Amino acid sequence: MTARRTTPRRTTPRRTTNRHSQLVGYALSLLGVAVLTVSGTSATAASAAQPPTPSSVSGPASALTSLGIDGTAWTVDERSEKVRVLADSTVTDTEFALLRHTVDRFAGAVTVERLDGRLRTLLSGGDGIHAAGRRCTAGVNVQSGSTYYFVTAGHCAADLPTWYTGAALDTAVGPTTGSSFPGNDFGVVRYANPAVPHPGTIGTVDVTGTASAYVGQRVCTRGATTGVRCGVVTALNMSVNYGGGDIVNGLIQTNICAEPGDSGGPLYAGDKVIGILSGGSGNCATGGTSYYQPIQEVLSAYGLSVY
Incomplete structure (x- = not known):
């Protein structure tokens, strides 16, 4: 889905997130980035001699970022100082081979795995917090002064103006006042209906x-x-590529x-x-x-x- 991107303000801000800039950001913060793709059983790992130095992981991290393959995630393992790469079930055999070919240039610095399942954000209909065609979960109640909000996922809140307590959309909670996705994944909804309780629990x-x-x-x-x-x-x-x-x-x-x-x-x-x-x-x-x-x-x- 396409998320709203606006500039954050103090209590009702919105953040602008550019997908190209996120990829550039990966390359600029390589030691904090993890590559993970959810796909299947563990696969082969590049052979290692001595643990790589921080400078040695920047090359593979940059190369993996530039591939832009959906359904992948990556990080630098703090103990081994290797880049750990995972690929989910949506990564094709051709794409997985491309991953392997790319990391083969960095022997000893990268491990590659397949994991079961598909990496995705989590949305459906039913209980929880509701908007038109969407159901999520309220995370935690928060406040700014005497104004109250709840925090939820940004991919939930983006582009949906009003949230409700039930699927029938008959009891409004209040409006989305801020969201950031992708890059981050958080959103804020204000309590505008005094009839809806919001305990700090x-x-x-x-x-x-x-x-x-x-x-x-x-x-x-x-x-x-x-x-x-x-x-x-x-x-x-962790850095996670949900696709698109x-x-x-x-x-x-x-x-x-x-x-x-x-x-x-x-x-x-x-x-x-x-x-x-x-x-x-x-x-x-x-x-x-x-x-x-x-x-x-x-x-x-x-x-x-x-x-």
């Missing part, structure tokens, strides 16, 4: 603040489709499954919010992987705080 958890993710951290998420599920953080600063030029940077990766309709839901540890669900691969019947926009970025961009 995630289910029964009373939110007391935010926290940054770290690998190995025990976390949970809550979605309109799948409810509460828990797992661990498996990677940071929709690339999102700086995501948190977990081993928690997610389903359509869960997008925008919160990632949290105890009573601290960590992120907002962007997308994932797999499903909750066979297992999956999910990716989250760090919460601090949206709060900082729009001058908001949890309560």
